[in-house]
Amino acid sequence: MIITRKVLKLLNYRLKCNAGARLINRRCLQSNINNDVPSVEVSFSNGRKMTISSGKLARFANGTAVCQMGDTAVMVTAVAKAKPTPGQNFMPLVVDYRLKNAASGRIPMNFMRRELGPSEKEILSARLIDRSLRPLFAKDYRNETQLVCNMLAMDAVHSPDVLAINAASMALSLSDIPWNGPIGAVRVGLSDGEVLINPTRRELQSSQLDLVVSATKQNLVVMLEGKGNVVLMQDLLKAIKQGTREAQFIIHEIERLQKAYGRQKRDVDELPEAQAELVQAVKSMCEMRLREIFQDASHDKISRDTAVNEVRANVIDKVWSSYPDLDPAAIGEEFNKTCREIFRELIFESNRRCDGRDYDSLRKINCQVDMYKPLHGSALFQRGQTQVFCTVSLDSPESAMKLDTLAALDSGGLKAKNFMLHYEFPPYATGEVGRIGPLGRRELGHGALAERSLLPTLPNDYPFTVRLTSEVLESNGSSSMASVCGGSLALMDAGVPITAPAAGVAIGLVTKYENNDTKHLQDYRILTDILGIEDYMGDMDMKVAGTRKGFTAIQADLKIPGIPLKVVMESLQKATDAKSKILDIMGETIREPRKYRKDCWPVSENLVVEPHQRSQLIGPSGLHMKRIYLETGTTLTPSDDSNFTVFAPSQAAMDEAKEMIEGYMHKERVPDLEFGGIYTATITELRDTGVMVILYPGMPPALLHNSQLDQRKIAHPSALGLEVGQEIQVKYFGRDPVSGFMRLSRKVLQGPAVGIARSLNKAASGETST
Numbered sequence: 001m002i003i004t005r006k007v008l009k010l011l012n013y014r015l016k017c018n019a020g021a022r023l024i025n026r027r028c029l030q031s032n033i034n035n036d037v038p039s040v041e042v043s044f045s046n047g048r049k050m051t052i053s054s055g056k057l058a059r060f061a062n063g064t065a066v067c068q069m070g071d072t073a074v075m076v077t078a079v080a081k082a083k084p085t086p087g088q089n090f091m092p093l094v095v096d097y098r099l100k101n102a103a104s105g106r107i108p109m110n111f112m113r114r115e116l117g118p119s120e121k122e123i124l125s126a127r128l129i130d131r132s133l134r135p136l137f138a139k140d141y142r143n144e145t146q147l148v149c150n151m152l153a154m155d156a157v158h159s160p161d162v163l164a165i166n167a168a169s170m171a172l173s174l175s176d177i178p179w180n181g182p183i184g185a186v187r188v189g190l191s192d193g194e195v196l197i198n199p200t201r202r203e204l205q206s207s208q209l210d211l212v213v214s215a216t217k218q219n220l221v222v223m224l225e226g227k228g229n230v231v232l233m234q235d236l237l238k239a240i241k242q243g244t245r246e247a248q249f250i251i252h253e254i255e256r257l258q259k260a261y262g263r264q265k266r267d268v269d270e271l272p273e274a275q276a277e278l279v280q281a282v283k284s285m286c287e288m289r290l291r292e293i294f295q296d297a298s299h300d301k302i303s304r305d306t307a308v309n310e311v312r313a314n315v316i317d318k319v320w321s322s323y324p325d326l327d328p329a330a331i332g333e334e335f336n337k338t339c340r341e342i343f344r345e346l347i348f349e350s351n352r353r354c355d356g357r358d359y360d361s362l363r364k365i366n367c368q369v370d371m372y373k374p375l376h377g378s379a380l381f382q383r384g385q386t387q388v389f390c391t392v393s394l395d396s397p398e399s400a401m402k403l404d405t406l407a408a409l410d411s412g413g414l415k416a417k418n419f420m421l422h423y424e425f426p427p428y429a430t431g432e433v434g435r436i437g438p439l440g441r442r443e444l445g446h447g448a449l450a451e452r453s454l455l456p457t458l459p460n461d462y463p464f465t466v467r468l469t470s471e472v473l474e475s476n477g478s479s480s481m482a483s484v485c486g487g488s489l490a491l492m493d494a495g496v497p498i499t500a501p502a503a504g505v506a507i508g509l510v511t512k513y514e515n516n517d518t519k520h521l522q523d524y525r526i527l528t529d530i531l532g533i534e535d536y537m538g539d540m541d542m543k544v545a546g547t548r549k550g551f552t553a554i555q556a557d558l559k560i561p562g563i564p565l566k567v568v569m570e571s572l573q574k575a576t577d578a579k580s581k582i583l584d585i586m587g588e589t590i591r592e593p594r595k596y597r598k599d600c601w602p603v604s605e606n607l608v609v610e611p612h613q614r615s616q617l618i619g620p621s622g623l624h625m626k627r628i629y630l631e632t633g634t635t636l637t638p639s640d641d642s643n644f645t646v647f648a649p650s651q652a653a654m655d656e657a658k659e660m661i662e663g664y665m666h667k668e669r670v671p672d673l674e675f676g677g678i679y680t681a682t683i684t685e686l687r688d689t690g691v692m693v694i695l696y697p698g699m700p701p702a703l704l705h706n707s708q709l710d711q712r713k714i715a716h717p718s719a720l721g722l723e724v725g726q727e728i729q730v731k732y733f734g735r736d737p738v739s740g741f742m743r744l745s746r747k748v749l750q751g752p753a754v755g756i757a758r759s760l761n762k763a764a765s766g767e768t769s770t
Contacts, residue, residue: 376601702744
C-alpha cells in the first residue's frame with residue numbers, strides 16, 4: 001500500500017489535533033476536580049475589576065470563555081471547521097449575539113413567550129464584536145468560524161457587549177484557531193472632563209460620551225464605536241488614549257492565561273502562490289493600462305469600473321490562451337492583486353487620487369431643501385456621486401417606538417424612542433439588480449450610526465415624534481455620512497429646533513508596512529472624503545460626525561491589525577477640518593431651523609378638562625375621541641387627570657377638532673363657583689343617603705349627603721320634609737381632589753346669616769338673601 005506525502009501530512013495533523021484536545025480536556029477536568037477553574041482578574045485604574053475564566057463550560061467548542069463584571073456574565077464559544085470550503089476566497093466569520101430574557105429573570109412578552117429573531121440592539125452588538133476581531137485573523141485563513149455569545153446573567157448595572165468582546169478574545173486566544181490576538185475592549189465615558197472606564201448604566205446617563213475602544217498590543221487601535229453629546233476634540237482624544245491604555249491590562253492577563261492553558265494553533269493552509277511567469281504576464285499586460293485609468297480624473301464610478309472590467313476580461317483571455325492549463329479564476333485573482341497594488345502605489349507616487357483630488361479635498365457638494373410641499377421637511381444632499389434624499393415626518397407622541405424590556409434596560413430605562421432614522425439602500429443605488437426585502441445588517445448599522453450622529457442636536461422636550469428617512473439614490477462612498485448631512489438639512493426644513501447643524505465625513509487610510517508590523521508604519525496617507533474604490537482598496541474607513549463645536553458620533557473599521565494612536569489623532573484632525581467646510585456649504589442653503597410655518601406642519605396644544613368633564617369629552621366607550629380622530633385625524637392623549645394633549649396633522653384639522661370638542665362639551669359649561677359661596681340648589685332626587693341637587697341648568701346632579709343636610713342626625717331626607725323640585729340654600733366648598741365631585745353643605749347655614757345666596761338659574765333674576 002502506497003501512502004502519499006499529502007496523506008501522511010493529514011494524518012499527522014489529525015493526531016496533533018486529537019492530542020491537543022485530550023490535553024486541554026485533561027487540564028479542564030483536573031481544574032474542575034480541584035475547583036480551580038483557569039481564570040484571571042483584570043484590575044482597571046479606577047479600581048473596578050473584570051473576571052475572565054475558561055475550562056468549565058462548553059468544552060466541546062474549540063475555545064470557550066466567560067467574562068464577568070458585577071453580576072453580568074457572558075459566555076462566548078468559538079468553533080471553526082477543520083478545513084476551508086473549496087473555492088472560497090474570503091474569511092466567513094459569523095457572530096451570534098443574543099440578549100436572553102432568562103438572564104435577567106424575565107419572560108419574553110411576545111405571543112410565543114420565547115426569544116424570536118435578533119433585535120436591532122443584538123445585530124449592532126454582533127457587528128461590534130465582528131469588527132473588533134476580524135482584522136486579526138490570518139490573511140490566508142478561510143475556515144468557516146462561528147462565535148456564539150450566550151448571556152448567562154445580566155444586571156442593571158453593566159452592559160454585556162464589551163464583556164462579549166473580551167470573552168471572544170479569550171476564547172479565540174485559548175483555542176487552536178489561528179488568530180493574531182488577543183485584544184482588549186473597554187467602554188469609556190466622560191463626565192465633567194473626567195474619563196470613566198467601564199461606567200455603569202447610571203453613570204452613562206449623565207456621561208457626555210459613550211465610546212467603545214478595542215485595541216491590541218503596543219497600544220494599537222483596532223476598532224472605535226461611540227456617540228457623544230457634542231464632545232470636544234481634545235476630550236475625545238483623551239478618552240481614546242485612556243481606553244487604549246486600559247485595554248492593555250486585559251491583553252496582559254489573557255496572554256498570561258494563554259501561555260498556561262492555550263492550545264497549539266492550527267497550521268494555516270497557505271494559498272498557493274501564483275507562478276512567477278503568470279505574475280509577470282498579468283502585470284506586463286495590465287500595468288500601463290491600469291495606471292492610465294487610475295490617473296484619468298475624467299472617469300466617474302461607472303466609467304472607471306467599466307474600463308477596469310474591460311482590461312480584466314482582455315487580460316484573462318490573453319493569459320489563458322498562453323497558459324491553457326491555468327484556471328481563469330486564478331488569473332482573475334492575480335489581476336485583482338495587481339490592480340490593488342497599482343492603485344495604492346499611485347496614491348504614494350503622485351500625491352493625487354484617482355479622481356484628481358489631493359488628500360484633503362472634498363468632492364463637489366450640492367444641497368437642496370423643501371423638495372415637495374406635502375412633506376414636513378425634505379432635503380437632497382449630493383456629494384460627488386453619492387446622493388441621498390431625506391424626509392422628515394412629525395407625528396404625535398403616541399407614535400414613538402415602544403422598546404421591549406431588555407432594550408429599555410440597555411438604554412438606561414428609556415421606554416420609547418421619539419426620534420428614529422431609517423436608512424434605505426436599494427440596489428439601484430449602485431446600478432445593480434437585487435432583492436428589496438427585509439432590512440439587512442449593513443443598512444441597520446448605517447442607520448444607527450446616522451441616528452446617533454443627529455440625536456444630540458434634537459431638543460429633549462420636543463412635543464412631536466420625529467421619523468427621518470434616508471434613501472440612498474446613488475452611492476459612491478460614505479452614504480451614511482451623507483445621510484447625516486441630508487438629515488440635518490431636512491430637520492431644519494421641518495422647523496425642528498435643533499441646537500446646531502450636523503455633518504459627517506469618511507476618512508480613509510493607505511499604509512505601507514512589513515511582517516504584519518503596523519506599529520512601525522513605513523509610510524501612510526490619510527484620505528479625506530473617500531470614494532467607494534478607496535474604501536475597498538484602502539486599510540481604514542473612519543466615519544466622523546458632529547457639529548461645528550464637537551463630535552456626536554465616530555466609527556472606525558480597520559482591515560489591518562491595528563494602527564498607532566498618532567494616525568488616529570491625525571485622522572480626527574482631518575475630519576474636523578472637513579466637517580467645518582461641509583457645514584459652511586450646507587449653511588449656504590439653510591443655516592437654521594425654518595421659522596415660518598408650512599401649511600402641512602402638525603399642531604400640538606394642551607387642553608384643560610375638569611375631572612368631572614372627562615366622561616363628556618371621551619364619550620361612551622371613547623366614541624367621541626374616536627369620531628374626532630376619524631373625521632379630522634386629531635388625537636387626544638390624556639397627560640394627567642385634567643390635561644389632554646391634542647395633536648392635529650394641520651392647523652385646519654385642529655380648528656375642526658376644537659369645534660367638535662366644543663360641541664360635545666357645551667352642555668357642560670361650568671360657571672365660576674366661588675369657594676365658600678352660598679348658592680340656591682334645586683332638589684332633583686331623594687335617596688337614602690341624601691338628596692341630589694343641581695346649582696345650574698345642565699349640571700350633573702351632585703349628592704348632598706344626609707350628614708350635611710341638618711345639624712341633627714337624620715336617617716332619610718323625608719324626615720326634614722324635603723321634596724323633589726324644592727329649592728334650598730347650600731354652601732360650596734370646592735371639589736374633591738380625587739373624585740372631582742362637588743362638596744356641598746346645608747347644615748353650616750343653619751344659624752346667623754353668613755352671606756348672600758346666589759342663584760345660577762338663567763331664568764332667575766338677581767340674588768336672594770338667606
